[in-house]
Structures are given as structure tokens and as C-alpha cells.
Amino acid sequence: MTDSKQALIIGASRGIGLGVVEVLAKRGWQVTATARGAVPAKGPTSVEWVTLDINKQEDRKAVKDALSARRFDLVFVNAGVFGPDHQDLHQASDEEMLQLFLTNTISPVRTAAEFLPLLNHRTGVLALMTSELSSLNENDVATYPLYSASKAALNMLSRGLQDATEKQEVTLLSVHPGWVKTDMGGENATLTVEESATGIVDRFDAFRSKGGHHFVDYSGRILRW
Numbered sequence: 001m002t003d004s005k006q007a008l009i010i011g012a013s014r015g016i017g018l019g020v021v022e023v024l025a026k027r028g029w030q031v032t033a034t035a036r037g038a039v040p041a042k043g044p045t046s047v048e049w050v051t052l053d054i055n056k057q058e059d060r061k062a063v064k065d066a067l068s069a070r071r072f073d074l075v076f077v078n079a080g081v082f083g084p085d086h087q088d089l090h091q092a093s094d095e096e097m098l099q100l101f102l103t104n105t106i107s108p109v110r111t112a113a114e115f116l117p118l119l120n121h122r123t124g125v126l127a128l129m130t131s132e133l134s135s136l137n138e139n140d141v142a143t144y145p146l147y148s149a150s151k152a153a154l155n156m157l158s159r160g161l162q163d164a165t166e167k168q169e170v171t172l173l174s175v176h177p178g179w180v181k182t183d184m185g186g187e188n189a190t191l192t193v194e195e196s197a198t199g200i201v202d203r204f205d206a207f208r209s210k211g212g213h214h215f216v217d218y219s220g221r222i223l224r225w
């Protein structure tokens, strides 16, 4: 038995997800992390890794069944993709659009809903990784429209979880990580993974027990929907 706080980080093989795992582990959390392929070679040794492709219902069920006796202080659905580089609806195939919305919109919310019962009542935090680009207010020129639309729809389906999160008295967060140097964010991004991940973990601490649904960035700025 341990008194450490328990986190489940979904989509943690690299980038910001792995960064969040590293920050939590450094702060003494007991972390269970998921990867759909190989486990990262340099992750903290204390982390328990499980295999999960969020788009596979059978994977989600197997992981949930394996963890069903556990209770977590944090479940963070971080997995996401950018979609086609050209970001042009007229060039994109239906299959590309369906994959983008499956991975960024439908599967994250299904995953969040399915793992919600594993959160501790009152102090638990259910977080989904979105982007400020999802917001009609913050992104009024529709930069990266396909990616941004998938995250906008994610926000609305996340709002649809609010009844369930209120019933369980947990806090629901839609998180923007800033613009981060990862495979997705690219080299010109303004933040390192460590800077973004540290801010995100600080937000998890700051919002614990607050209840409600909040759209917040890594630095604590509240974003307009």
C-alpha cells in the first residue's frame, strides 16, 4: 500500500504525455501510463505501463478491467493527432477525416467516460487535452481548421460529460498545453515539454476539489470556449 497520489495518463509514449508522466513521477505520484506501441526507453522506472490504443474498444475494456480495483486522483486523456498536413477539407479523404475525428474527438470522450468510475470522489480530476485552436473566440481565423474542428467537437462532447462528473463530484478540465516543441508542435514552438508539463501538473493540483468544467491553459489562463 502507498499514500502516493495515483494518476492514469493516456497517450504517454512521447511528447507532452510523457512529459506529464515525468513531472508527476518526480513529485512522488504513482503513475500508470499507456502507450499503443513500444514503451519509451527513457521513462521513469517507477511507472507502470499498459498497452492502449484509444480507438480500440477492446483495448479500453481490457485496461479498464485490469485497473477496476484501483482508484485514481487523476485521469488525463492526452492522446491526439494533427490530421493531414495540408489541413484542407477539400483535399482530405473521408477516411482521413473519420480517423482524425475518431482519434481526437470520439475516442477521447469514450475513454474519459469509461474510466470516470475509477476516479476518487470529490478530489478526482478528469482532464482531456484540447487546444486553444478549438475555440471560435481564441481562433477566429480558423487556423489549422481540420485539427481545430476536431478539438472543438471534443470540447462539446467533453461538456456532455458534466452530468456524470458532477454526479461523481469530480472536476472536469479541458487543457491547452501552450505551443510545445514536440513531434506535433514542431521546433519553432515556444515552450519545452518540461515547461508545458510542469504547468499542466500545477493546474491539476490547483483545480482539485473545485468541481465544474474549466477550459484552462498550462499557465492557469482561463480560455474562452
Ligand SMILES: NC(=O)c1ccc[n+]([C@@H]2O[C@H](COP(=O)([O-])OP(=O)(O)OC[C@H]3O[C@@H](n4cnc5c(N)ncnc54)[C@H](OP(=O)(O)O)[C@@H]3O)[C@@H](O)[C@H]2O)c1
Pocket (backbone or CB within 6 Å): 010, 011, 012, 013, 014, 015, 016, 017, 035, 036, 037, 052, 053, 054, 055, 078, 079, 080, 081, 103, 129, 130, 131, 132, 176, 177, 178, 179, 180, 181, 182, 183, 184, 185, 186, 189
Ligand atoms: N504540441 C503542441 O503545441 C500542442 C498544442 C495544443 C494541443 N496539443 C495536444 O496535446 C496532445 C499531445 O500532443 P503532443 O504535441 O505531445 O503530440 P505528439 O508528440 O505527436 O504525441 C501524441 C501522443 O498521442 C498518442 N496517440 C495518438 N493516437 C493515439 C491512439 N489512437 N491511441 C493512443 N495514443 C495515441 C501518441 O502515441 P504514438 O507514439 O503511439 O503515436 C503520442 O503518445 C495532443 O492531444 C495534441 O493535440 C499539442
